[in-house]
Amino acid sequence: MADDPVHLVAVIGAGPAGLFAARALAAAGARVVLLNRDIKPGGLAEYGIFLNKYKMKSGLRRQFHRILTDPRVTYLGHVTISNKGDLKVRDLAALGFDALVYAIGAQGTKYLGVEGERLPGVYHAKDLVYHYNRLPPFSERPFPMGRRVAIVGVGNVMVDIANYCAHFADCDEIIAIARRGPFEKAYDDREFEDVEDAFDHALYREEIERIRPRLQAAGQNADELLTALAAKPEGSPRARARLRFRFLASPKRVVAENGRVVALEVEETRLERKGERISAVGTGEITRIPCDTVVFAVGDRVDERFGLPYREGLYVTAPAPERDPSAAYQVWDPETGQPLAGTFVVGWARRASDGVVGRAKLDAETGIKHVVAWLETRPKRTSAEAERVLAAVTDALEKAGATAVTYEDVQRIEAEERSRAALARVEELKFKSNDEMLALLRR
Numbered sequence: 287m288a289d290d291p292v293h294l295v296a297v298i299g300a301g302p303a304g305l306f307a308a309r310a311l312a313a314a315g316a317r318v319v320l321l322n323r324d325i326k327p328g329g330l331a332e333y334g335i336f337l338n339k340y341k342m343k344s345g346l347r348r349q350f351h352r353i354l355t356d357p358r359v360t361y362l363g364h365v366t367i368s369n370k371g372d373l374k375v376r377d378l379a380a381l382g383f384d385a386l387v388y389a390i391g392a393q394g395t396k397y398l399g400v401e402g403e404r405l406p407g408v409y410h411a412k413d414l415v416y417h418y419n420r421l422p423p424f425s426e427r428p429f430p431m432g433r434r435v436a437i438v439g440v441g442n443v444m445v446d447i448a449n450y451c452a453h454f455a456d457c458d459e460i461i462a463i464a465r466r467g468p469f470e471k472a473y474d475d476r477e478f479e480d481v482e483d484a485f486d487h488a489l490y491r492e493e494i495e496r497i498r499p500r501l502q503a504a505g506q507n508a509d510e511l512l513t514a515l516a517a518k519p520e521g522s523p524r525a526r527a528r529l530r531f532r533f534l535a536s537p538k539r540v541v542a543e544n545g546r547v548v549a550l551e552v553e554e555t556r557l558e559r560k561g562e563r564i565s566a567v568g569t570g571e572i573t574r575i576p577c578d579t580v581v582f583a584v585g586d587r588v589d590e591r592f593g594l595p596y597r598e599g600l601y602v603t604a605p606a607p608e609r610d611p612s613a614a615y616q617v618w619d620p621e622t623g624q625p626l627a628g629t630f631v632v633g634w635a636r637r638a639s640d641g642v643v644g645r646a647k648l649d650a651e652t653g654i655k656h657v658v659a660w661l662e663t664r665p666k667r668t669s670a671e672a673e674r675v676l677a678a679v680t681d682a683l684e685k686a687g688a689t690a691v692t693y694e695d696v697q698r699i700e701a702e703e704r705s706r707a708a709l710a711r712v713e714e715l716k717f718k719s720n721d722e723m724l725a726l727l728r729r
């Protein structure tokens with residue numbers, strides 16, 4: 287019933303984790319305010335999943351739509367919570383919510399400490415992915431791609447970047463660089479099918495022969511790789527670019543001449559078995575891989591300047607999760623040695639770059655079980671009180687000069703994008719900037 291007492295919870299971030307957290311909270315009877323940095327909800331499901339995975343994205347959008355039209359959920363987009371955003375973390379905490387659930391993803395950049403990592407022509411995958419998926423402001427910045435692109439990392443994000451280079455940019459050569467060997471690759475074979483047409487079998491065989499002695503020294507059988515390769519179809523002419531691998535190579539320096547990237551310097555590695563784990567050990571031998579663009583696809587970390595206690599790439603959660611599983615979701619203040627009462631993290635904000643949407647969903651749903659247990663220890667409030675807190679949020683945002691958008695606004699934007707896409711006879715079309723979207727809403 288609309289007037290029944292409720293708990294009021296703010297979920298910060300409307301990616302998959304935040305949205306599924308909102309759904310679980312609403313199902314448990316809470317009123318939820320979703321505060322999201324981007325105008326549109328969806329996070330990396332909207333701005334990360336590869337360009338032409340239309341079916342997957344539209345399926346997720348339909349699920350998100352059901353959550354966002356639940357009367358117990360209020361969406362406020364284009365609102366940044368952070369120490370440098372519209373509302374600081376401590377200001378939000380002072381507004382009177384019964385719990386705060388941070389689902390802001392992993393917005394920080396993982397720098398490897400490679401010299402030249404910040405040169406023009408060197409990108410971190412998330413920024414490039416945001417750019418080609420048209421997330422403002424990344425969509426508005428140029429990300430020129432050269433002809434020879436070195437991608438550091440061999441996970442699914444590398445496959446997406448290779449796909450972009452092979453089919454959506456004007457690249458001739460894509461070199462995927464791994465510190466370890468082919469047996470330690472992290473991408474899924476099904477994902478790799480999207481770039482199979484660019485995959486150069488002859489160059490792969492050559493590479494396997496080059497590293498054969500080092501594989502053998504680690505007890506790995508190169509022939510297994512060649513047999514698996516023989517079972518795969520050779521690349522077709524669809525892709526102009528060719529994709530090759532460079533294994534056992536640890537990036538050391540991006541080399542630039544006259545301000546342009548000309549190579550990536552790597553140290554050759556060998557494999558060392560430590561128990562179950564195979565690690566790469568530098569041999570001291572340095573080689574240069576000619577390239578004009580470098581993309582680091584090595585995962586992300588959370589934003590350390592956000593305003594939550596931070597340590598080594600993660601927000602700090604309570605100790606001893608093995609004794610109390612809720613500890614893994616409960617934000618902890620190491621300065622006071624106490625939990626931040628009622629403050630939780632879920633999804634990639636809890637474990638940066640950890641898995642696919644299904645995993646973020648599961649993490650959110652598990653986290654919300656602990657949030658609900660916390661809420662049960664607190665009195666509910668009348669709906670009039672809940673409305674007062676909601677009004678205080680709107681007030682604080684207005685005072686900060688934020689232009690929050692509602693889910694009705696998002697639907698107007700999406701309807702306009704759909705009709706423009708139909709006119710242009712393309713599958714999907716997105717506004718490039720926040721200004722364009724906000725201008726439409728003012729019409």
Ligand SMILES: Cc1cc2nc3c(=O)[nH]c(=O)nc-3n(C[C@H](O)[C@H](O)[C@H](O)COP(=O)(O)OP(=O)(O)OC[C@H]3O[C@@H](n4cnc5c(N)ncnc54)[C@H](O)[C@@H]3O)c2cc1C
Nearest residue numbers: 299300301302303323324329330367390391633634642643
């Ligand atoms: C390149 C790439 C491709 C992927 N492809 C697939 C795929 O094909 N299939 C699949 O299942 N999974 C895929 N994933 C994984 C999937 O996208 C993630 O598992 C999932 O999006 C993580 O959800 P999240 O909600 O934790 O974080 P995110 O999706 O990152 O969402 C974070 C949300 O928080 C908001 N936010 C950030 N900072 C703030 C702030 N300061 N204040 C307020 N709001 C904030 C953002 O606007 C965003 O909406 C891919 C990931 C990447 C990087």
